[in-house]
Amino acid sequence: MNFKHKFVFLFPGLFVLIGILIFPIIFTIRLSFSGWNSYTPEMNFIGITNYIRLFTDDPRFWESFFRLSFLSVTTVILQYIIGFSLALMVWRDIKFKRFFRVMFLIPMMTTPVIMTVIWRTFFHESLGPVNDLLGTFGIGPKWLSDPATAKITVIIVEVWQWTPFMFLLLLAGLLSLPKEPFLAAAIDGASAFRKFVFVTFPLMAPISIGAIIIRLIEASKIMDTVFVLTSGGPGTATETSSFYIYIKGLREFQMGYAATLSFTYLVIMIISLTIIAKVLTKLMIKE
Amino acid sequence: MKIIKTYVTVLISTLLVFSPVAYADKWSDQFPHIKATGDIPGECSYESMSKKDYSGKTLKINTHAVPVMGEPTALHAEQFAKLTGAKVDVTHTPAGDLYAKAMVPFQAGQAPYDIVFGFSNFINDWKRYLEPVPKKYTEMRQMKDVTKSHIGVASWDGVMYQFPVDGDRHYLKYRKDVIDNPKYQKKYKADTGKELRVPRTWKEYGEIASYFNGWDWDGDGEPEYGSAEVMKKDDLMYAAFFSRSVAYSKNPRTPGGFFFDLDTMKPLINNPGFVEALTDWVEATKYVPPGGINFGLGDEIGSFGGGQTLFSFSWDDALIAAMQDDSPIKNKVAAAPLPGADRVWNRMTNRWENQYNQAPYIVWGWAVGVAKKSKVKEMAFDYLCFFANDANHQADLAIGRFGVNPFKKSDFDPNIYIDTMGWDPEIAKSYTDTLLEMEEKSKNRVFPLRVPGVFEFTSAVATGTSKALAGQLSPQEALDEVAKEWEAILNRVGKDNVKAAYAVGVAMEDNKL
Numbered sequence: 001m002n003f004k005h006k007f008v009f010l011f012p013g014l015f016v017l018i019g020i021l022i023f024p025i026i027f028t029i030r031l032s033f034s035g036w037n038s039y040t041p042e043m044n045f046i047g048i049t050n051y052i053r054l055f056t057d058d059p060r061f062w063e064s065f066f067r068l069s070f071l072s073v074t075t076v077i078l079q080y081i082i083g084f085s086l087a088l089m090v091w092r093d094i095k096f097k098r099f100f101r102v103m104f105l106i107p108m109m110t111t112p113v114i115m116t117v118i119w120r121t122f123f124h125e126s127l128g129p130v131n132d133l134l135g136t137f138g139i140g141p142k143w144l145s146d147p148a149t150a151k152i153t154v155i156i157v158e159v160w161q162w163t164p165f166m167f168l169l170l171l172a173g174l175l176s177l178p179k180e181p182f183l184a185a186a187i188d189g190a191s192a193f194r195k196f197v198f199v200t201f202p203l204m205a206p207i208s209i210g211a212i213i214i215r216l217i218e219a220s221k222i223m224d225t226v227f228v229l230t231s232g233g234p235g236t237a238t239e240t241s242s243f244y245i246y247i248k249g250l251r252e253f254q255m256g257y258a259a260t261l262s263f264t265y266l267v268i269m270i271i272s273l274t275i276i277a278k279v280l281t282k283l284m285i286k287e
Numbered sequence: 288m289k290i291i292k293t294y295v296t297v298l299i300s301t302l303l304v305f306s307p308v309a310y311a312d313k314w315s316d317q318f319p320h321i322k323a324t325g326d327i328p329g330e331c332s333y334e335s336m337s338k339k340d341y342s343g344k345t346l347k348i349n350t351h352a353v354p355v356m357g358e359p360t361a362l363h364a365e366q367f368a369k370l371t372g373a374k375v376d377v378t379h380t381p382a383g384d385l386y387a388k389a390m391v392p393f394q395a396g397q398a399p400y401d402i403v404f405g406f407s408n409f410i411n412d413w414k415r416y417l418e419p420v421p422k423k424y425t426e427m428r429q430m431k432d433v434t435k436s437h438i439g440v441a442s443w444d445g446v447m448y449q450f451p452v453d454g455d456r457h458y459l460k461y462r463k464d465v466i467d468n469p470k471y472q473k474k475y476k477a478d479t480g481k482e483l484r485v486p487r488t489w490k491e492y493g494e495i496a497s498y499f500n501g502w503d504w505d506g507d508g509e510p511e512y513g514s515a516e517v518m519k520k521d522d523l524m525y526a527a528f529f530s531r532s533v534a535y536s537k538n539p540r541t542p543g544g545f546f547f548d549l550d551t552m553k554p555l556i557n558n559p560g561f562v563e564a565l566t567d568w569v570e571a572t573k574y575v576p577p578g579g580i581n582f583g584l585g586d587e588i589g590s591f592g593g594g595q596t597l598f599s600f601s602w603d604d605a606l607i608a609a610m611q612d613d614s615p616i617k618n619k620v621a622a623a624p625l626p627g628a629d630r631v632w633n634r635m636t637n638r639w640e641n642q643y644n645q646a647p648y649i650v651w652g653w654a655v656g657v658a659k660k661s662k663v664k665e666m667a668f669d670y671l672c673f674f675a676n677d678a679n680h681q682a683d684l685a686i687g688r689f690g691v692n693p694f695k696k697s698d699f700d701p702n703i704y705i706d707t708m709g710w711d712p713e714i715a716k717s718y719t720d721t722l723l724e725m726e727e728k729s730k731n732r733v734f735p736l737r738v739p740g741v742f743e744f745t746s747a748v749a750t751g752t753s754k755a756l757a758g759q760l761s762p763q764e765a766l767d768e769v770a771k772e773w774e775a776i777l778n779r780v781g782k783d784n785v786k787a788a789y790a791v792g793v794a795m796e797d798n799k800l
Contacts, residue, residue: 125578
C-alpha cells in the first residue's frame, strides 16, 4: 500500500474548508478593494480607498463597534453570573432537579427571531402587556423609544435568550468536577462561601473561560435581536457593527465597502478575543 | 302553458347571452374574489386568460411577504395557474430584502425569478436588468386607463419598465367623527380660541393633534392620541419626512429641483425648509401614541385603522383598513390633502416667502418588472396584466391589507367605493377628490428620488432624521450631517450620473413631461 494514499482521505475535508472558509475570506478581502455597488456592479480595483474612508470618515462604524462592545460584555457578564447561579442551584440535590434543568434550557431551544418578535410585543409601549401591568403602578418605561432604555431592553432579551447556553456549559463543568477537593474542604470545615471561592470557582475557571469566550464570539454578532426589536434605533442608539454592515451591504448595496467593514471587524474581533482570553486566563487561573 | 315555457326559456337564454352580469358570474362562481363585479371584459380578463395555454411552463415570482402585496400576488398566481395551466412559484421576501434579492442575481447575470416585485424608486438601478413592457401592453385599453403620473412613475425617459399594479401617494387621514363633531368644535374653540377643522398647515396639525392627545375622546374607555406616523428608522420613515417637508420646501416659483439644485447638484436637504419640517416632526413625538417613535408602516396602519389616533398620513392602507367592514371606525374617517405651510422657502433668494403653500407627494410605491433574462417573458407580462385587470384591481382595492391602491382614472369614481365597499358617499368623495387633485390637477407635485444609489441617499435621511427624533442631534445638526453624507455619495456615484437621472424626475415635477 502506498503510504501517500492516506492524504487522499484529507481531500473532502480540505475541499469543504476551502469552500466554506478560505474562499469566502479571500473573496471578501478582494471585494474590500473594489467599489462594487448598485451602480458599478463589478470587481474593479480601487486600492485602499474603502479603508481610508473607514478610518477617516466613518464615525458611525466606530460608534456601533463601541456600542457592540458595551452590549456584548454586559450581556455576557450577566449571562455568566445568572447561568452560574442557576447551574449551582441544580447541581445540588434539590427537589424537581430534572424539571428545573429542562426548564432553564427552554429559552435556548426557541427560535431567536420569533422570540424577539414576542418580546417586542411584550415591550410595545402602548399595546404591550408589560406597560399594561406597570401602568397599574403608575409607571410606563419607554422600552424601545428611549435611547438608554432601548439598550437595556436589548440586554434583557439577549440575557434571557442565551443564559441557558451558559447554564448548560457550566452545569456540565460542575458535574465533571472531581469530588476529592470538596471532601477535603468539608473535612477542614470550610463554609459554603469559602468552598465556592477557593474550590468551585478555581476548578471551574478553565470551563468558565471557554464559556465566556464562546458567548463573547456569539454576542459580538448581535444582529437578529437588534434587527427585530429596534432596527438599531431610536436614532442609532442600539446599532451594532453587524447591523451597520448589513445596512451598508444589503440595504444600500455598497458591497465593496461592506466587505471592508466585515474584514476589518473580523481582524479586530480576532485580536480582541485573543487578548480577552489571555487576560481572563491570567486573572482566573492561578498557577 | 307551452307558450309561457317558451317565453321563459327565451328570456333566460337572452339574459345568459347578453347580460354582462350573467356573463361575469360564470367566473365569479369559480373565483369568489371578484364576486362584487364578476369578470370585466378586457385584454387580460378572466375570459381572455382562459384562452391561453401555458401548460408545462413555470413562472417564478419574487414578491413581498404576506399580506401587503404578497397576498394578492399569491392569489392571482393561483388564479392564473388555474386559467392557463401554468405552474407559478411565488417566493415571499421581507421588504428590506426585495432590492438585494433581485439585485444579486441581476448583477451575476442570472434570472432565478421571471417577475420581481420591488418599489418604484428602484427603477434607476433595475432598469438595465428589466425587459421594457411590450407595446402590446402599453397600448391596450387597460393601460390607457392608468393616470399620467403613474405612467411616469413606471417609466424612465419614455420607456415603461415597470408594469403598473399599484398607485401611491401620501395624504392626510383624519377622524371625521371628531373633526366634524359640533361638541368638539365648541370645546376646542372655547379652550384654544381656534376653529376645529381639517388642518391646512402642519402647525395646525400639530396644535390639533396635541389637543386630542392622551385622553379618551371616542368614549371607548381607552386614551386616544394625536397622530400615528412612520417614525421607525429604516422602515420607510424617510418618505414620511419628505411628506412633511414638501409644504416648506417645494416652491412652485423655484423649479429645478426639490432634493438637489439641478444646476449645481448641491443637496437642499439641510435648507431652512427641511429643517422647519424636521423641527415639526420632533415636536410630533409628543403627540404620537406611547412607543410611536418606533412605529413602522404596519404599526401606523394598525394604530389609525384601529381607532387609536386622530390623524395619520402616509399611503392609502391606513384609510382602507379603517374603512373595512370589520373596522370599529368604518365611515368615521375621511381623506384630505397633506397639510401645507404658511410660508415656503425660496432657495433662489434664500428667504422665506410668507404665503400659503401645499404640495402633493406622489411617493414611490409597489412596482414590478419582468427580468430581461427570463425565458417566459410573454407569460410573465400576461400574469402582470391579469393581476391588474379591472375585476382583480377593483376587488384588491377593497382589501386594505393587500396594499393595492388606486392608479387608474376609473378608480377616482366614488361610486366604486360606495357600491362595492359600502363607503359613506361623503367619505368616498373626499377620498377620490383628494387623490384626483394630487394625481391630475396639482402643478406643484414632488416625485420620489429615483437616482443611482437611491438607497444610500434615503438611508442617510433615515439615519439623520431618526437621530433628531431620538434627541441625539438637533434638526439642523441632523440635516447638516445628511447633507454632508449626500455630498459624499454624490462624489462616489458621480455627480453627472446622479444629475442625469435626477433631471428626469425634475422634469416631471416641473410639469415638462
